[in-house]
Amino acid sequence: MASYLKRGKTWQYTVNHYVDGERKPIVKGGFATKKEAQLAAHEVEMHLWKGQQVNTRDIPFSTYFDEWIELYKSGRHKTTYDRYRNSLARVQEYFKDISIRKITRTDYQRFLNEYGIGKSKETVRKLNSHIRSCIRDAIEDGYISVDFTRKAEFIASKSPKRSEDKHLSYEDSLRLYQLLISKMGSNTSTYLLILLGLVSGTRFGELVGLTFDSFDYENNVMRITHAWDYKTGAGFGPLKNSHSERTISIDKQVMLLCKPLVKASKKNPHGLLFYRPTATKVNTNNGANKVLKALLAKLEIEEITMHGLRHTHASVLLYKGANIHSVSKRLGHADIQTTLDHYAHVLKEMEQRDEEIAVKIYAG
Missing domain, CATH: 1.10.150.130 (Tyrosine recombinase, N-terminal domain)
Known part of the structure; x- marks a missing residue:
């Protein structure tokens, strides 16, 4: 049981507490009323009863x-x-x-x-x-006993863009792929950057962090080992998580289209595939989004961003029947639950399609 003492104009509580048989009371004062002291003492007692640590430090x-x-x-x-x-x-x-x-x-x-x-x-x-x-x-840590975030409601005034609208359909992605291939004769490396984003599903920082040794032409793969700080140009940085370091198979046509830049990248200071002599040292996300927007407008396709290409890649793979574990690994997700959360709408579409297949298996 706790005891209470008025000291001047404030109240203090003392909670009996023993550690290894030795009495170590928990004392705290400065409460404006006895009721406040009682409530605080009760919180400490609840912690002790649950075997939790008690911390009387008052911290913002x-x-x-x-x-x-x-x-x-x-x-x-x-x-x-x-x-x-x-x-x-x-x-x-x-x-x-x-x-x-x-x-x-x-x-x-x-x-x-x-x-x-x-x-x-x-x-x-x-x-x-x-x-x-x-x-x-x-x-x-014993600072509080009640989780004030429990059962919180997320009330917002702006409707989010639906997950389904953040990526291209397979047919539209194919049209974009073909348009990008036709642009490869130009000197604009941004087209290749967008193409790689579409066929690999890699994050933007990973794309601009590609170097000449990221490409293995013998095995037709692209290795993701680091990212580039494209916002400040500060240099190479770690990947988002330990699963982000991965090897991705790329179609031969795109691999061959990368060769000129792979060769040229050996000559720049960082070996970057998408190097530019600017403050950021690489193509900017804003610039790539502008080029992508223009391409989609030409095709009369609703606008998405470079990150939307990542969603497109994953969604198309799943819709085409790729195993979700393989897709999760290819995207570099920390765990498969992340993939399930992001692409539940595609999996629902597949479930409906599979039901139709099941019904027709033995039908005449």
């Missing part, structure tokens, strides 16, 4: 989140780390120096609702996933 939520990111996410891929830092900025902006102990589920839901104005539900969900991971550790 934004400070804990900042420390947590640096401890657990600083070693992740730069893009992932930057996304967590962006989530931290939203927390700092809204919660400021409010203690992590004082935030309720209602407070947190108001935060998400405000953040969701002008954004899609998926954007709100991503912010919540970052914060929820942090809060679970805050509970383990």
